Structure formats: structure tokens, C-alpha cells
Amino acid sequence: MKKIITILSLFGMFSSVQAADVSIYQHCNFQGYRIDLPQGNLDMNNLLRRGMKNDDISSIRVKPGATVILYQHAGFQGDTRTIRGNVSCLVDQNFNDTVSSIVVRGKSNNSASGVNGRSVKTAIFSGGRFVETQPRRWTEFGNDRQAKFSFIEIGRDDWSVYLNDNSRNVQIQIDLHRKMIGYGENNGAKRDLYRITSSTNKRLAPNLVKELKPVVLSLEQQCFNMVQNKVSYNRSGSKRWDPKNVKNLCRNTRNPSRTVSCFKSGIRNHGSWKKSVNDCRGGASVSKASVPKQAPVRPTTTNNSSGLRTINAGPIWNQADANNKCPKIAKRNNSVWTGQWWTTVQGKMSVCQVKSVQTRTVNAGPIWNQADANIKCPQIAQQNGGKWTGQWWTTVQGKMSVCQIQ
Secondary structure, eight states: OHHHHHHHHHHHHHHHHHHOSEEEEEEGGGEEEEEEEOSEEEOHHHHHHTTOOTTOOOEEEEOTTOEEEEEEETTTEEEEEEEOSOBSOGGGGTOTTOOSEEEEEOSOTTTTTTOSTTTOOEEEETTEEEEEEETTEEEEEETTSBEEEEEEEEEEOSSEEEEEETTTTEEEEEETTTTEEEEEETTOOOEEEEEEEEEESSOOOHHHHHHSBOOOOOHHHHHHHHHTTTSOSSTTOOOOOOHHHHHHHHTTOSOHHHHHHHHHHHHHHTOOHHHHHHHHSTTOOGGGGTOOOOOSSOOSOOOOTTOEEEEEEEOOOSHHHHHHHHHHHHHHTTEEEEEEEEEEETTTEEEEEEEEOOOEEEEEEOOOSHHHHHHHHHHHHHHTTSOEEEEEEEEETTTEEEEEEO
């Protein structure tokens, strides 16, 4: 009888191993000790109890349908890697011997209701809600229906929506798997801010959207957000202003973009931030800083000997929206954004001013994958006095690839 029980127990263990969706390994190529992981949030103490050593994992098997998030630090903090298939060596992910906590996910907990990171429109917590009021535009509202902050959606995956408030350098993650709102600053580690009590993939009824008051920043606050940590107050590139000086520059401004342009021109011309603030603050004339007046509507395409040109960007609603859209548009057009933008057709079309960038390719030997390119190309660009554009390709299979640099 004992033999039968032992055999059945072994069979049960074997079945459990076979059914595991995720297995982690000590060494590359699925060697060393192996630990099968259940679905859930597995912090370092949990992993240590299962036999894993901290910063000791080098390969992982993930069955179809499962998703794994590897975290650099305990408590689900630090750098991350999202894995949706087998990885024979985490060296390729630049994440070898780095794992301290893990999240294992199966199918979405919200799949039955149809609400997941791809479809959610509203996430409700005890103090208010996050609402997608327009495509890719979110607002945080309090329970009093007052708008608190506005965000641009920068991405989604099966579990989460990722938001940015560029004016405050704040990042939000609406995590429907963990049912938490995560909060981070300056692209640093996120901490749990609110627990999500419910969510929906339904858009708010039009009458409810009208009742919710949108975020309307004063001209002075818009000016402040355009300056602090973004505009240099000297020729050395220092951007961390004393807030009192920013407020002095922006006080009573009637055109934040023009005030900022005036100040930038003053720094270029004479380098004195005090003189530039005095010349440009409030309703001061832009001509004091030798900035030419700009026509209210500019041509949608402009080229000159300096390589400056404008590219249509669709409607740009504010500086935060420009900070999000213009760099991407410039990169797609092999250019860099100058920091300037303006509206050509109200509510329909704006343009970003960009400067063309000269690029060239440099031989890099064989590059095997994106992770290999991420390591080699920046080094090669630096050796050749340039900066990697993020582009690479193979010219001779298995023998030679090139990195594009500028």
C-alpha cells in the first residue's frame, strides 16, 4: 500500500512539473537548478523559499499564453524585462544574474468582462478615477468631479496602460492585473498609489464627460511648465531654476511660447539670465531680446540652408503634447526636433520644426540580435565621434553588420 501511495505521489509531482507554465534556471541553456513557478506576484522572500538564490537566474522557459515580468530588485522595483517565450540566456536581454522578484501571469483576470490593458477606458479607485476622455488622453478626476491632472497615453500591453504627465515628469501605470495604480517620477521606480476597485471598457456617456471639468492651466502655469527643467538659464545648459525666477519670468504672460522663445534668444545673444528675464517677463516686448515677431500662420513646409524645416504633426494641444509627438516625428524623418512648434489650422493641424541630421554607417562586425546591437552600436558610435541613431542592419549574413550613426 505504501508503495502505491509513493508511486502516486511521484506521479502527482511529475504531473505538476509537466504542467508548469514557467520554469527558471540557474544557468544559461536551461542548466543548473530549476524552479517551477505558479501564477502570481513572487517577491524575493517567496522565491528564496522556493530555492532560488538572489541575482542567480540565467534562463527561463515560458509556455504560450503566459507572461513573466522579471524585476531587478525585491518588492517589484528597479529595471524590468517582460518575457513571453523561452529565453535560453538572459545575457541576451542584458539581465543575467539580476532577478530579485518576479510576476507570473496567465490569462487576464479581466478577460471574462472584456476589460484588460488593451481595452480599459476607466479605472476607479476610492478617491476618484482615471478616465480616457479622448483617444490617448487621460484625466485623473476626484470624487467631486474636479479634474486634477492630465496625461498622455504612451503605451498599453495586455495588463496595463502607461501614462505620462510631462509637465510634472510623472509616470502612471494602470495595472489591471495587480489592480493597482502605480506612480513614478523622472522615469524612476514606481510605487503603489491607489488600489483599483473597478474598471470598465465603456466610454463615459457624453453628458458625464461634459459634467467632468477639464484641466485648464493658467498661462503663467503653462509658461512655468515650459521652462522648469526644460530651458537653460545660462550657456552651460543648467535647467534647474529657482522657482521664484521662473515665476518672475512668467508673471502676467499673455503668450507662454513667445515668452520662452524671447528668453532663449536672450541667452543666445548675451548670456545674462537676469537681463533676459527683465526683457521678456510678463507682457514685455519680444523685440527687447531681438526676437522677430512670428506670423500667426506659417507655411507647413520650410527648408533653408541651415537644414531647418517644418513637418505636419496633426493637432498639437499643448506643450506636453508637443514634447511627446515632435521628437518622434523628427526621428522618423531622420532629424532632431528644435523644440519649436506652432499651430497652422486651429484644432486641426500643427507643425514641428526639425533640423536634418547627417547620418552614416559604420561596420560593426556580426550583430546577432537587438540586444547585441544595443551593446555594440553605442560603443562604435562613440569611437567614431558620433551618436547611434538606433538603426542597424546586416550586410553580409553571419559576417558583417552596420550601425547607423549621426
